[in-house]
Amino acid sequence: MPSETAPTREDLDRLAESLDHSIAKIFREWNIPEAEGEEIVGEVLVRLAYRWSRIHDPEGWLLQALSREAQSRSERSRKEQEDD
Amino acid sequence: MTERRPDPKSQASPAVRRMADRLDEILREIESSATLAAELLAKTGTERAAAVRTEVRFHGLKLCELLFTKSREAWFTNPAKSVELAELAVAISDRLDVDHYGMALVEDTRALAWAHLGNAYQVASDLRQAEEALDRAEEHHRHSDEDELTLAQILSFRASLRNAQGRFEEAGRLLDRALVIYREAKDRHLEGRTLIKKATALGYAGRFHQAARLVRRGLSRIDLLEEPRLLVMARHNLIWYLNESGQYEKARKELEETRGLYLALRDQINLVLLRWLEGRIALGLGRLDEAGPALREARDAFIERGIGFDAALVSLDLAAVYARRGEPGQVKRLAAEMLPIFESRDLHAEALAALAIFRQAAEAEEVTLDLLERMARYLQRARRNPELRFGEGE
Numbered sequence: 001m002p003s004e005t006a007p008t009r010e011d012l013d014r015l016a017e018s019l020d021h022s023i024a025k026i027f028r029e030w031n032i033p034e035a036e037g038e039e040i041v042g043e044v045l046v047r048l049a050y051r052w053s054r055i056h057d058p059e060g061w062l063l064q065a066l067s068r069e070a071q072s073r074s075e076r077s078r079k080e081q082e083d084d
Numbered sequence: 085m086t087e088r089r090p091d092p093k094s095q096a097s098p099a100v101r102r103m104a105d106r107l108d109e110i111l112r113e114i115e116s117s118a119t120l121a122a123e124l125l126a127k128t129g130t131e132r133a134a135a136v137r138t139e140v141r142f143h144g145l146k147l148c149e150l151l152f153t154k155s156r157e158a159w160f161t162n163p164a165k166s167v168e169l170a171e172l173a174v175a176i177s178d179r180l181d182v183d184h185y186g187m188a189l190v191e192d193t194r195a196l197a198w199a200h201l202g203n204a205y206q207v208a209s210d211l212r213q214a215e216e217a218l219d220r221a222e223e224h225h226r227h228s229d230e231d232e233l234t235l236a237q238i239l240s241f242r243a244s245l246r247n248a249q250g251r252f253e254e255a256g257r258l259l260d261r262a263l264v265i266y267r268e269a270k271d272r273h274l275e276g277r278t279l280i281k282k283a284t285a286l287g288y289a290g291r292f293h294q295a296a297r298l299v300r301r302g303l304s305r306i307d308l309l310e311e312p313r314l315l316v317m318a319r320h321n322l323i324w325y326l327n328e329s330g331q332y333e334k335a336r337k338e339l340e341e342t343r344g345l346y347l348a349l350r351d352q353i354n355l356v357l358l359r360w361l362e363g364r365i366a367l368g369l370g371r372l373d374e375a376g377p378a379l380r381e382a383r384d385a386f387i388e389r390g391i392g393f394d395a396a397l398v399s400l401d402l403a404a405v406y407a408r409r410g411e412p413g414q415v416k417r418l419a420a421e422m423l424p425i426f427e428s429r430d431l432h433a434e435a436l437a438a439l440a441i442f443r444q445a446a447e448a449e450e451v452t453l454d455l456l457e458r459m460a461r462y463l464q465r466a467r468r469n470p471e472l473r474f475g476e477g478e
Binding site: 005012015069 | 098099100102103104106107111145146185186188189192229230231233268269270271273
């Protein structure tokens with residue numbers, strides 16, 4: 001299967017490797033605990049894999065998607081704490 | 085005490101490791117989607133709807149994507165089929181398993197399926213349903229993870245609808261928003277495609293100089309291998325805008341440089357469009373003896389293929405040739421021929437009413453070049469707007 005239709009394991013490994021520092025920075029910024037961070041990365045990678053054929057800049061897309069998800073979860077968690 | 089900082093490798097890399105099985109699953113889904121689509125499309129309309137309703141194996145995200153991609157391919161060859169395929173994609177998107185794909189991905193796919201249905205309606209001239217479908221697409225987009233590329237696609241389809249409605253300024257603004265997204269996503273091809281589309285909006289609005297500039301910018305960005313048809317279409321539009329802005333000689337030279345591309349594409353309709361353009365350039369250059377045969381050939385080819393609007397537009401160009409030659413008898417004969425032919429083609433009632441006005445003017449030998457130009461502008465705008473009347477919003 002050509003890697004234009006879906007990423008290979010190597011594609012994702014390379015992405016994770018090259019973005020490790022930036023991903024950690026995003027989760028630090030939004031105060032996301034480690035386990036939740038891993039869950040977010042997993043979810044976002046599935047979305048990336050399904051959309052692979054139409055994304056020209058996977059690095060940029062992944063960071064933007066992770067950032068948005070981390071922000072949304074952080075805001076949700078803060079709101080839940082306020083409600084409690 | 086300092087807060088424990090997450091180790092990046094404990095987040096990204098394990099997530100990738102766990103992805104291995106899921107990746108295999110996605111690849112299997114992609115591989116099987118073509119077979120499932122072929123199976124589904126071999127059924128009758130009723131069988132298809134029943135299969136999508138009852139059989140879980142047809143509830144796949146990649147199958148849904150494949151169907152709206154096929155709907156896209158049918159836009160210009162078979163608008164009714166394009167609507168049917170997009171409706172099927174929407175029906176599948178409604179049944180996607182949220183637990184399996186996740187809400188964000190499901191809602192994103194629904195947004196894209198509805199967006200494609202909206203554009204298919206627009207191409208099929210159902211502007212009201214197109215608007216409603218695009219509203220639904222936006223609603224699903226809001227419930228998804230709001231992927232920017234999906235938003236750009238919706239904006240681009242909405243712009244096509246605004247073009248069809250004659251709301252060109254608004255179309256331009258929507259495309260500007262899509263352009264920002266494609267630039268940020270580093271997608272040069274889609275950026276180029278969108279620039280060419282924006283040029284179309286400017287061309288419809290009669291801003292030919294700006295349109296020509298924008299097409300050139302778009303052309304410098306598109307990937308020729310990805311969409312060779314787009315290259316020919318963009319070059320065709322560029323030459324059209326040059327000609328419309330009075331740069332007849334420049335248009336002629338550009339056409340000579342592009343002729344090989346039209347021929348290489350081997351698309352019959354593009355060859356007819358080439359003939360029409362040759363006729364119009366010759367008309368602009370005052371070479372009426374060259375313009376007449378080229379326009380007649382193009383008109384006959386459009387009539388033969390049942391493409392009513394273009395046939396009517398070429399007929400008006402032909403009428404301009406006769407009018408400039410001072411041959412009112414030929415204009416009268418042309419007008420008398422036109423109406424019965426177009427009554428049996430895809431022209432809507434308002435367009436036919438406009439052509440009846442042309443026939444009356446021809447009968448009275450009162451056809452002027454100004455009337456022909458106004459009539460042509462009207463037909464361009466009325467092509468996808470069946471409610472637009474001649475003389476309205478000129």
